[in-house]
């Protein structure tokens with residue numbers, strides 16, 4: 019993939035990453051590791067016995083999905099850096115730009131993704 023094209027996706031990825039980080043920080047009152055969040059949850063469970071904190075659980079689930087997306091974005095940015103961005107991880111074929119526009123973190127071409135699912 020030519021440099022100007024991968025730059026467009028890099029910008030898209032970085033923008034999305036900043037968005038997610040801002041949202042996670044808003045939720046948790048600061049950037050925190052998943053381990054910290056988990057130990058926080060255990061402490062709360064001890065404090066409150068078996069009482070379920072549904073609001074907290076919802077927040078944790080949202081955080082997990084966003085954390086997974088962040089990790090996918092980091093992997094995509096690494097591939098931009100080493101020049102393999104936009105190539106299918108499985109067969110090495112170029113992933114169509116339309117697919118990357120829809121999902122900048124796509125790691126496989128449509129055919130390989132269909133096989134993986």
Ligand SMILES: [Zn+2]
Nearest residue numbers: 106109127130
């Ligand atoms: Zn493929």
